[in-house]
Amino acid sequence: MSVQVKNISFAYAKNKPVLSDISFTLESGEIIGLMGEIGSGKSTLIRHLNGLLSPDSGFVLVDDFPSSDKKARKLVGILFQHASRQLFEQTVFDDIAFGPKNYGEKGHTLKKTVYEAADLVGLGQELLELSPHRLSGGEKKLACFAGVVACSPDDMILDEPFSGLDSISRNKMVNALETLKRKGCGILIASHHSDTFVNLVDRMLFLENGSIAYDGSPDSFVEKYPLQSPSISALMSLLQNRGVDLPSDISEVEEAFNAILSVCGKGGTR
Ligand SMILES: Nc1ncnc2c1ncn2[C@@H]1O[C@H](COP(=O)(O)OP(=O)(O)O)[C@@H](O)[C@H]1O
Numbered sequence: 658m659s660v661q662v663k664n665i666s667f668a669y670a671k672n673k674p675v676l677s678d679i680s681f682t683l684e685s686g687e688i689i690g691l692m693g694e695i696g697s698g699k700s701t702l703i704r705h706l707n708g709l710l711s712p713d714s715g716f717v718l719v720d721d722f723p724s725s726d727k728k729a730r731k732l733v734g735i736l737f738q739h740a741s742r743q744l745f746e747q748t749v750f751d752d753i754a755f756g757p758k759n760y761g762e763k764g765h766t767l768k769k770t771v772y773e774a775a776d777l778v779g780l781g782q783e784l785l786e787l788s789p790h791r792l793s794g795g796e797k798k799l800a801c802f803a804g805v806v807a808c809s810p811d812d813m814i815l816d817e818p819f820s821g822l823d824s825i826s827r828n829k830m831v832n833a834l835e836t837l838k839r840k841g842c843g844i845l846i847a848s849h850h851s852d853t854f855v856n857l858v859d860r861m862l863f864l865e866n867g868s869i870a871y872d873g874s875p876d877s878f879v880e881k882y883p884l885q886s887p888s889i890s891a892l893m894s895l896l897q898n899r900g901v902d903l904p905s906d907i908s909e910v911e912e913a914f915n916a917i918l919s920v921c922g923k924g925g926t927r
């Protein structure tokens with residue numbers, strides 16, 4: 658199954674184009690990273706992928722259906738940028754069950770679907786009977802993601818999935834994405850910083866002023882756009898270049914803090 662974006666252009670207001678002639682295809686089992694500064698049009702592009710917005714020109718096809726078609730909407734799951742604000746059921750279980758229930762699942766099958774989705778994103782069963790308001794920010798996002806997974810879409814689009822996550826939830830999100838990719842899911846991840854996902858993606862798209870300025874491997878992306886190199890990773894490589902013995906895969910503040918403390922002989926949890 659594929660999501661084919663062909664020459665789409667879009668403007669919210671006349672003469673202020675937000676997207677200009679965007680084309681790419683998301684294939685099964687592939688993870689695409691969609692990078693771009695805040696305001697570059699990532700969320701606007703994502704709203705086209707399940708028919709929430711229609712392009713002014715060009716088209717989006719999901720497995721040969723137009724993206725606004727009901728069948729296409731079931732095939733593409735979307736985790737929205739501020740999804741956690743949309744948790745509204747009495748329990749986490751009910752929130753995760755909302756989508757599959759709408760598709761007609763009930764009873765034992767529904768319960769199995771919810772438990773499997775929660776397990777895949779690393780949410781413990783003990784959380785399922787709690788009110789979603791009792792979850793941490795990271796757990797809320799994982800619960801929303803479990804709700805998407807529970808609908809069993811062929812492809813998934815995630816808008817800023819790592820923003821606001823602590824390192825535990827972030828690792829759970831990464832593990833879940835790797836599992837879904839192994840299962841053959843096509844995944845597009847939009848983010849305004851590459852800290853977490855540059856190692857996760859097969860292909861990187863960089864959106865600049867509404868156009869695709871880069872489309873290629875994540876490795877040459879990091880070479881071509883050194884400014885995109887995250888500040889924590891940049892600091893780690895500077896220290897490594899000066900001979901400080903640090904692990905090479907650190908990109909988060911908390912991990913960096915612990916690693917530096919450890920090197921200074923002041924503990925740290927590394
Ligand atoms: N609903 C909307 N109405 C009008 N303009 C919008 C709307 N949503 C986003 N924009 C504008 O479109 C541009 C792209 O925004 P957005 O797609 O949210 O970018 P990103 O997700 O990359 O931060 C910005 O200039 C933003 O102000």
Ligand SMILES: [Mg+2]
Nearest residue numbers: 699700738816
């Ligand atoms: Mg956005």
